Amino acid sequence: MSSVHVAPVGDLIEHDTSGENDCVCGPSSRPVKGDDGSVGWVVTHASLDGRELTEGESG
């Protein structure tokens, strides 16, 4: 099984893209089916600088 990491470039932290789901940002992974029928994983990392956040946290 292979995994593909999608991590923000130039983020505040260095994302660990060597493990399956082992980064400090708490990435989410989902299975994807390749053209050859094999199933891999896409690990989507979250950016910690808030660029993906559209909602402010209360507090």
Ligand SMILES: [Zn+2]
């Ligand atoms: Zn990460």
